[in-house]
Amino acid sequence: MSPIAHYKLSRRERQIMDILYELNEASAQDVLAHLPDPPSYSAVRALIARLLEKGAVGFRTEGAKYIYFPKLEQQQASESAIRRVIKTFFKGSPAKAVSALLDMEGDALSAREIEDLERNIARLKALKDKESR
Helix, strand or coil: CCHHHHCCCCHHHHHHHHHHHHHCCECHHHHHHHCCCCCCHHHHHHHHHHHHHHCCEEEEEECCEEEEEECCCHHHHHHHHHHHHHHHHCCCCHHHHHHHHHHHHHHHCCHHHHHHHHHHHHHHHHHHHHHHC
């Protein structure tokens, strides 16, 4: 796992990363145009500068314009965000988080999704059984 995944991103930084994932690359002006309740242009530039420092974002120049793109893989960013939510809202318990999701969205799961979950649980059980021997 990349060391970038260990950086904590603020809400605004996560929003910027979401925009960059959606657009693949964007100028600061593009980011500003896509942010909900946007801050000032200079605040967006400062946030992007922090993401550059953290190594989550890269850039290229296009004339006088900087074009930014995500260096942090979306999967890594997702895992980092999920860990933070589990720690903050579920006392660090992935089981409590999964139970809450199933309580909220269980009716929306397809039969195939339920089968996938069952396979993952069976795989984890087999690993635990193997470890306990």
